[in-house]
Amino acid sequence: MVDLLETRLENRWMVQPNHANHLGTTHGGNVLKWMDELGAMAAMRFAGESCVTARMDQVNFKRPIPVGDTAVVEAYVYDAGTTSIKTRLKAARENPRTGEREPTTESYSVYVAVDDDGDPRPVPDLTVDSERGRELRSAALDGER
Template sequence: MEAKYCRESRIVRTSHVFPPDTNTLGTLFGGKLMAYIDDVGSLSATRHSHHTVVTASTDSVDFLKPIRLEDSVTVESYVVSTGKTSMEVFVKVIAENLFTGERRIAATSFLTFVAVDENRKPIPVPPVIPETDEEVKLHQLAPQRAKHRRTRREESKEFAAFLSTDEYSAQKCQVCKNNLSNDQEEA
């Protein structure tokens, strides 16, 4: 499988920030930005693999600067590293004040996507070739992020095994019942 350059998977989306997209502080809803991030990230992964992709993880979304009503928001993504069937996508969010031209990095994110075939089975993806300083740095640090991702995933699986699917599990919890009894006795 022939390697592809990071730039071949680059997606850039720019949008206005409108009042319905903002919270009570007049800044872009985090959830709205997260939807933009997942959207452009999946487009980069699809462009790189030329297959359907599924989101395997969102490692982080770091909100660094607020995005305000007077701003446009540019969400840029590209594949920075690949495994056998997975692609790590970096997403950079740039806010630009439309009246002053001032630009700032507002958020960054790393997501992992897996390419799948028509039976939803993972399939191999091409390796990636970084070119720019930014791409090289992100590519070099990818094994470290992958290690953290594996550790966090195992911890999440262990925690999920502990969790209940019963929506009333807190009422059945013996510790909770004991605490409630103690509180009632003190009252």
């Protein structure tokens, strides 16, 4: 069994001009790519197997991330089936000088653990053994609805 907190990952990308659209803010496709990559890494950490994206639910873009800010993405597994893994994905803009953050984007994804031939593999049970883990799981389940 794997605990939810063991799957929680956070990564940062400095938003450069090559990440931007014509408005000087991060292109939505880059944010989606970063979210999907980190979500897959959280799923792989949980499953101990390679994982592929099966579904990305509605993506809500709340505000842009301007060039020069840092894109911070958080991902964690909050539920699992036999071969599928549900992951919560959140992005924020962060001022690199002050650390001040604002939420920008959120979504939920489902990944499937696969073997070397691409066939689905069973995944372990998810455990939640801490108050922080219970808070994260509850937030994910509430937001999923």
